């Protein structure tokens with residue numbers, strides 16, 4: 001049933017020639033499809049060229065232009081990737097597709113008559129390609145998978161589901177895809193999405209989901225394919241509300257950047273959390289103890305109380321001179337008006353405008369009563385700005401900026417004490433305001449006289465975003481995919497929660513790979529901070545990256561990591577693990593890289609951050625060119641990566657230098673080492689001169 005099917009009753013020669021005929025027919029279908037796609041693209045390009053001439057006005061022309069440019073980009077054909085990767089032959093008994101045959105690929109391709117040559121993998125009918133089984137054939141007689149090399153069709157593999165045949169993970173085409181040497185950035189997995197992954201990819205837009213999966217179980221792949229799927233199904237809605245992918249660092253974003261465009265999706269925003277909170281430049285570094293407090297969920301309440309404290313009580317009536325008239329609003333209605341606005345719990349700036357509007361409304365009523373006519377718009381606007389009204393607003397609801405609020409809080413211990421009463425200890429407050437006398441303690445923030453003159457830390461930027469969320473109504477996304485979510489602090493979760501309040505989330509992570517000081521230990525807590533407490537937590541346990549022997553070695557660390565996660569099982573039986581004691585680490589690294597270069601694929605040297613420069617220099621001195629992690633695939637095959645920057649990445653051959661130093665470099669060093677050891681696709685070499693960390697010994 002597998003490659004070059006065994007069901008043909010004739011002689012081997014006959015069988016071979018019949019299979020060759022089949023392959024030739026499929027190749028012809030491929031070239032027809034490519035030609036049809038080229039025609040579709042030409043048509044789109046022609047429309048794009050004339051688009052501005054047919055549009056009635058500048059706005060329509062711009063909208064149309066954008067739409068057509070996107071269409072052209074979506075129809076790009078990468079000759080190195082196959083246009084289709086599967087075929088579905090429906091049985092005669094199927095109600096909707098009896099006897100029909102469809103090729104499944106990256107996007108719809110139709111011929112001149114509009115007949116489908118290739119169906120998009122996201123179309124409802126394509127679902128059977130991923131989900132049909134011998135037990136539940138979903139109307140299929142045969143599922144065919146194609147093997148490709150460099151865009152050319154090389155083989156196929158049939159499963160006669162109607163006869164109870166099913167290959168599952170024994171598929172040779174799946175195995176070849178998983179075991180292929182890695183080079184360059186991440187690729188899509190549309191051809192080989194597994195049923196449990198497909199279930200997550202096709203989850204409803206309304207559903208927020210959290211995927212807990214061991215290294216290499218395809219979490220990132222699932223998240224990106226879900227984004228592509230949702231965009232296909234809810235194109236217009238998500239084009240307006242937008243989709244965002246949040247990753248842990250720039251190297252990771254560079255690594256995944258090509259996946260969605262390869263699937264025809266060119267409009268998804270990709271960002272690290274720092275990009276989302278960029279109202280201020282980060283120019284200071286907090287000591288860890290201070291950063292931990294600033295990232296704590298209690299700070300949200302401290303800020304909420306701090307902003308509430310700005311709302312004051314009216315102390316005198318408002319009196320406005322208006323030509324020959326004098327309008328007066330007494331204290332009692334002013335009290336009522338502030339009280340009512342407060343009860344509405346609007347964002348602070350909206351509350352201020354609501355108070356202004358209500359004051360103007362009261363003035364208007366007096367003016368109408370006296371003059372028996374409605375005042376003009378201009379009059380209303382002027383009343384909103386006159387000095388007595390402005391002075392009143394500045395007393396009861398003063399204007400505030402996000403950085404102004406945080407600045408005032410950090411600069412004034414009494415203000416902080418009032419807002420943090422019962423929430424932060426006096427010692428914690430002292431750390432925040434920099435009044436802690438211990439050397440090296442105190443906030444990293446360099447407070448200036450004004451917010452603009454202040455040198456803010458990364459954690460301050462998160463607090464300022466929280467403040468902004470209290471002051472204004474933030475814009476949001478229709479769907480947000482968050483990768484490596486185990487490292488988000490409570491306050492970072494809130495950054496994302498504000499941007500997904502009216503949308504849904506796909507949260508991806510692994511508690512065992514959590515390295516941040518505030519790292520998650522329970523997804524339920526993270527989900528609460530993200531505002532999606534009811535999201536389902538789904539495990540992925542089949543490993544597609546790390547070979548079984550390498551995974552078993554890395555898994556020795558798991559008991560020491562104190563997390564409750566389901567263990568993964570690797571699909572890969574190949575792979576090489578070598579652990580060697582050496583005396584000269586640099587020399588041994590150079591030799592190991594030299595040997596690795598004899599194989600295909602990417603090579604990474606991963607070491608404690610402070611060893612990176614030395615190792616890079618040693619390799620350069622030996623004539624070996626090296627790249628950095630944020631330029632995947634563009635230059636040399638060898639990358640030297642600091643241990644702290646390797647999350648989410650993978651390399652064919654990984655050389656880990658001195659694990660003990662990686663562990664010693666940070667409080668959650670063992671978790672970091674677990675991440676480092678699980679980056680290898682084919683081979684892992686561990687070089688050490690110091691003893692290995694205890695769990696590995």
Ligand SMILES: Nc1ncnc2c1ncn2[C@@H]1O[C@H](COP(=O)(O)OP(=O)(O)OP(=O)(O)O)[C@@H](O)[C@H]1O
Pocket residue numbers: 177178187188189192193194197213214215216217218219220221222510513544545647648649650678
């Ligand atoms: N169904 C699949 N078919 C083929 N390859 C797959 C499949 N699922 C995942 N992979 C491959 O396995 C590798 C690991 O996937 P991915 O990076 O998504 O895992 P991850 O769970 O996010 O890992 P980590 O936790 O280490 O970040 C990638 O090369 C990916 O393309």
